[in-house]
Amino acid sequence: MTNLSKIFADALIDSDKSRVAAGRIRYIAHSADLPPLAVSHVNDVADAAIRTLPTIPPYHHxxxxxxxxxxxxxxxxxxxxxxxxxxxxxxxxxxxxxxxxxxxxxxxxxxxxxxxxxxxxxxxxxxxxxxxxDKREAQHALAREYGTIPDPVDALAELIREETTDEISDRECVARAVELRNRIFDEINSRRERSREIALKTIADIEDQAMQRSATTAPTNTAAQQKRTSAPTF
Structure with missing residues (x-):
């Protein structure tokens, strides 16, 4: 069987910002020949992820x-x-x-x-x-609300059990699931913090650029202002 626990983990991480990714979690439950208990646990996680994810209007620059x-x-x-x-x-x-x-x-x-x-x-x-x-876009990112990521240990334990060819005890399944759950939460928190740091740096850079344009002395940074080609990834 494929590495369903990793596919599940990646989808759960992405679901922090995307209902489409949350829907991928539900797809996992129906794309593999899983026992009813595993299907139930995976669907519970998908439902909770979708239910708690705030509806955030996109920012249009x-x-x-x-x-x-x-x-x-x-x-x-x-x-x-x-x-x-x-x-x-x-x-x-x-x-x-x-x-x-x-x-x-x-x-x-x-x-x-x-x-x-x-x-x-x-x-x-x-x-x-x-x-x-640009500043409003960064402020929009800073004000972003996040949903509550559901605890996926039960679903992960069932997926690990299904994808492991060797005999594995319930205790070992749960232990591996907890370890993977912790890595998932660490990555989600890391992405949220990176998004915040990018937004704060964007605001600081904009304020610095504004000061340089109105300065009466020679600028310390003479690099040409780059044309906007894409929005910052918050």
Whole structure:
């Protein structure tokens, strides 16, 4: 029999953030020729994981909604630059729709030949707005609630019993299950902590970038600001 306990453990770890992964746990119960007791314990874990997982609306960053043109990017015209002047001075006050359009202008100037002054004008408006939405995304990750991971020892013990070819006592099955359960919980807690650390670092970096843009002295970090290509993995 395949290593069902490991497959189960991986799915349970992933279920901390995904109902799809929690559904994979239930699939394990029906994909193998398991005795009724094992099926019952595995289904109990799947049900509990799904039941306690909070419904979290995804965060949509305006930069992620831009779809590049399939042909040559159109150059920015006078109307585009006139529109920039209508944006609020406070980047936190720029609406999502306006931020999305601004992100498209910033992406377009990276794909077309344009004057340095025009590029700077777009970037001066876009970078603070991008940072504002990046910060909200990190704060969204920090505020995330987690479900209660159910104790999987009974299910693990039954799976270990089924996948072990040698004779194994009930006591040994439970001992192995407890050891694996502890590793599962350690990994889940580690992932949660890494997500928190990434979010906190993102906020600190954004605040540092904002200070550098408004600084009247030469910046200590002269590396070019990287274009956003994907959202941080929180």
């Amino acid at each position: 305006p930069a992620d909604g831009y779809i590049p043109h399939l042909t040559v990017e159109p150059e920015l015209g006078p109307a585009d630059f006139a529109w920039l002047e209508t944006l609020p001075a406070d980047p936190n006050a720029v609406s999502y729709d306006d931020a999305r359009h601004l992100a498209s202008l910033a992406a377009r100037i990276d794909n077309i030949k344009t004057k340095t002054s025009e590029r700077l004008l777009v970037q001066q408006r876009w970078l603070p707005v991008r940072d504002a939405y």
